[in-house]
Amino acid sequence: MGQRKSYLDFIKENGRSVSELNSGSLEKALSVKDTFVCLELLRDSKIPVYGGDILSEQDGKLIYAYQLWGDGYHYLNWSCDKEFGENEDEFIDRSYEVAKNFVVTAAKTANEISESCYIVLVI
Helix, strand or coil: CHHHHHHHHHHHHHHHHHHHHCCCCCCCHHHHHCCCCCHHHHHHCCCCCCEEEEEECEEEEEEHHHHHCCCHHHHCCCCCCCCCCHHHHHHHHHHHHHHHHHHHHHHHHHHHCCCCCCCCEEE
């Protein structure tokens, strides 16, 4: 439970509220650097990552990246479900690797087009 609390404390302190994009949302968007910290906290706590949304910033406000960058970037959002026959530990490890790969790709893409990049993890 201590690790989970660390994760929750971290996103509370470092995350940016998504409520400006989705009214009433409790989700937090994280910088790429902070996302990698959270992924480690989640992995250590044995909490799977079910997916993520990539956001950017326009005029100081968060926006879904594909809305700003173009529909061709919708693929950067991802999901990860448990596969048939996969045990919980295998799923957690795979979900972490999938998330890490998508975050790396999103960050690289944002850098190439000179845009900001924020990640909302779905846990």
